[in-house]
Amino acid sequence: MSDQQKNGVRILGIESSCDETAAAVVEDGRKILSSVVASQIDVHRKYGGVVPELASREHLRQIVPVVRKAMAQAGLQFEQLDAIGVTQGPGLVGSLLVGITYGKTLAAAMGKPLVAVNHLEGHVHAVFLEAFQKGQKPTGPAICLIVSGGHTVLYEVKATGEDGCGPFSYRKLGGTRDDAAGEAYDKVAKLLGLGYPGGPILDLLASAAGNAVAPVKFGPTKTRGNPLDFSFSGLKTAVLYHLHEHPEYTEGIQRREEALRQGHRKFAELLPLCDPATLGLIREFQRAVVRDLVDRSLAAAEECGVEIILVSGGVSANSELRASFETNARGRGFQVLFPDRSLSTDNAAMIAAAAFAGFQQKRFADVGLNARASMPLA
Numbered sequence: 333m334s335d336q337q338k339n340g341v342r343i344l345g346i347e348s349s350c351d352e353t354a355a356a357v358v359e360d361g362r363k364i365l366s367s368v369v370a371s372q373i374d375v376h377r378k379y380g381g382v383v384p385e386l387a388s389r390e391h392l393r394q395i396v397p398v399v400r401k402a403m404a405q406a407g408l409q410f411e412q413l414d415a416i417g418v419t420q421g422p423g424l425v426g427s428l429l430v431g432i433t434y435g436k437t438l439a440a441a442m443g444k445p446l447v448a449v450n451h452l453e454g455h456v457h458a459v460f461l462e463a464f465q466k467g468q469k470p471t472g473p474a475i476c477l478i479v480s481g482g483h484t485v486l487y488e489v490k491a492t493g494e495d496g497c498g499p500f501s502y503r504k505l506g507g508t509r510d511d512a513a514g515e516a517y518d519k520v521a522k523l524l525g526l527g528y529p530g531g532p533i534l535d536l537l538a539s540a541a542g543n544a545v546a547p548v549k550f551g552p553t554k555t556r557g558n559p560l561d562f563s564f565s566g567l568k569t570a571v572l573y574h575l576h577e578h579p580e581y582t583e584g585i586q587r588r589e590e591a592l593r594q595g596h597r598k599f600a601e602l603l604p605l606c607d608p609a610t611l612g613l614i615r616e617f618q619r620a621v622v623r624d625l626v627d628r629s630l631a632a633a634e635e636c637g638v639e640i641i642l643v644s645g646g647v648s649a650n651s652e653l654r655a656s657f658e659t660n661a662r663g664r665g666f667q668v669l670f671p672d673r674s675l676s677t678d679n680a681a682m683i684a685a686a687a688f689a690g691f692q693q694k695r696f697a698d699v700g701l702n703a704r705a706s707m708p709l710a
């Protein structure tokens with residue numbers, strides 16, 4: 333019996349598309365043997381967003397120790413791998429090239445096949461990975477909402493294989509015309525003096541808002557043309573105008589900016605610096621984002637006649653988004669699947685899982701593999 337038959341197919345996944353350097357080993361596209369993520373948030377925080385040049389430099393520093401750690405956690409040597417999967421795009425070219433070059437070199441040196449992975453397909457696989465960890469086996473067509481700092485897009489997803497873990501075929505149903513939802517979180521957090529990234533802190537502060545009076549209400553976003561398209565820049569601008577019209581927010585913003593400068597960025601440190609109007613504003617902003625994401629996903633599921641909704645990407649960690657999907661979608665007979673929070677944000681386990689489908693189809697990349705800043709799934 334070959335090692336592959338005995339142990340399953342073991343793939344090392346490498347992810348470096350944005351500001352996380354990640355490596356993971358996954359067996360048969362479903363069993364996570366290790367997963368290591370080195371975040372660069374501390375490097376980019378003071379600039380309020382990802383600085384591409386700094387990101388590439390950090391990936392260069394991190395790639396070797398992160399891969400070593402992933403191999404050690406899995407208890408494997410490179411020879412025991414069956415393939416290497418690497419994110420080809422979409423993402424920052426300089427960052428992608430670090431992972432791609434490392435993956436190509438390792439594959440060539442070890443004589444292993446290399447599989448190029450679309451980062452968005454990785455996010456789809458993150459949901460299946462989570463389902464497999466829980467012993468579930470989602471089958472049947474689904475719609476998938478990928479919602480992160482770089483993407484907000486809806487796909488119809490169909491499995492073309494038999495065992496549910498791909499390969500999948502995709503049809504794009506809609507996407508954002510301007511900012512991604514996570515980008516809107518990050519920009520609004522910056523306006524409010526709440527640092528970077530904005531999603532996690534705004535999520536916590538919105539939950540803490542309770543019944544604070546809403547200082548403003550944001551209506552549903554209307555998009556002309558495709559009703560499954562998103563738009564978040566208008567909402568961000570509405571927050572900006574509201575702040576300009578109400579100078580009483582300024583003092584709080586300055587106090588929080590000062591707290592951040594001193595390194596006090598935890599929820600417990602920032603909450604006392606937020607007055608009820610600020611908390612109410614954050615809650616209304618989040619409510620508007622969540623309503624838009626949930627409404628359009630449900631409309632897409634109904635239009636496609638599917639029963640399963642997959643939600644993935646950094647913003648899928650949001651507690652109100654999860655709760656709202658639970659109540660609205662489940663109440664209407666849809667099954668909603670999320671990855672665990674650790675698999676929601678960028679990681680390499682999802683890349684290794686997506687690479688398994690390519691491995692089975694023998695879709696191998698050669699030394700000419702190049703990074704792709706834009707790489708649509710469909």
Ligand code: KG4
Binds near residue numbers: 531
């Ligand atoms: O998937 P991800 O790690 O990277 C991209 O591919 O963009 O997503 C990062 C994004 C950031 O914009 C961050 O603010 C947002 O996800 N995010 C959240 C939450 N956690 C992370 N947004 C809302 N609520 C959260 N709990």
Ligand code: ZN
Binds near residue numbers: 455480645646677678
């Ligand atoms: Zn991502």
